[in-house]
Amino acid sequence: MDKNKHRILIFGGSGFLGSAIYKELCSYYNTFGTYRTETIALSKNQHYFHYILEEDDATEIIEAVKPTIIISALRGDFGAQIVAHFHMVEYVKNNNCKLIFLSSANVFDAYSQFPSYEQDKTLSLSKFGYFKIKIENMLLRLPKKKYAILRLPMVFGKHSPRIIEIKAFYKAKEPIEVFPNLILNVATDFKITQQIHYIINRNKSGIYHLGSTDLVHYNDFIKEIAKTLQLKNPILKQVYTTNNDRYLAVLPKHNILPKHLNYRSDFVINELKQ
């Protein structure tokens, strides 16, 4: 593949997903990333830029890199993120560039009675979901070929914050919270990075729902994880938010990826065994 085909800038390139995406793409494309927390390795890396949402102007880094693809994998203050994404969208509008935004199943968290598909109307009751919808709407005003909105359910990779947290609670003999009525699909960074690579390589755009093809009960899934990680008698704290089943699941209907990029929830569990 022509390494010069794309220049890719990953905002949040030091995070769990951002760094996994960087690793997946850097041998194929000219890839750059941002980091907030200083480390010797990152500050020495010519492809990484120090960037703090609340202090720095995203445009300066964008103008320095001149990306053809921007990937947004940031966390941080919602207001500052809105401003940063406004700058990204302005650049994309006026240049040969596409914006890939990591969104969340939470954009549908007001609809609890069924899974959600790409073209469903978003509606959220949470601050986080509402914030993600706001950014999605900024992208949706761009021509379709200039954006990809990737909605992710909960991600459970080996190095994911969720798995690290489960192990830490277990070690400290503290309870792991579980939500008995929650039904969801799940994701792993291993597949997400391949899916993003495919979306870039095939120049795909629009809205994608990237998660397992099947649904799981949160309780059962966490128990399965505990078994796989060989945590003996973990303390599970049942948190009841409703007596009815509640869905937090994003499934594809329109933008279906090829078979080898699809997976079931047991794949996510098996990944933890490696």
Ligand SMILES: NC(=O)c1ccc[n+]([C@@H]2O[C@H](COP(=O)([O-])OP(=O)(O)OC[C@H]3O[C@@H](n4cnc5c(N)ncnc54)[C@H](OP(=O)(O)O)[C@@H]3O)[C@@H](O)[C@H]2O)c1
């Ligand atoms: N993980 C999931 O289960 C999941 C599910 C759905 C959607 N998503 C979305 O995927 C994206 C990435 O999530 P993640 O789990 O990879 O998050 P993460 O590991 O916490 O990484 C967040 C990234 O944002 C950077 N960051 C945080 N605060 C910042 C600030 N004030 N200024 C500049 N940079 C800042 C971090 O930099 P440092 O690490 O250098 O401080 C890091 O690079 C997020 O948009 C999230 O909403 C994640």
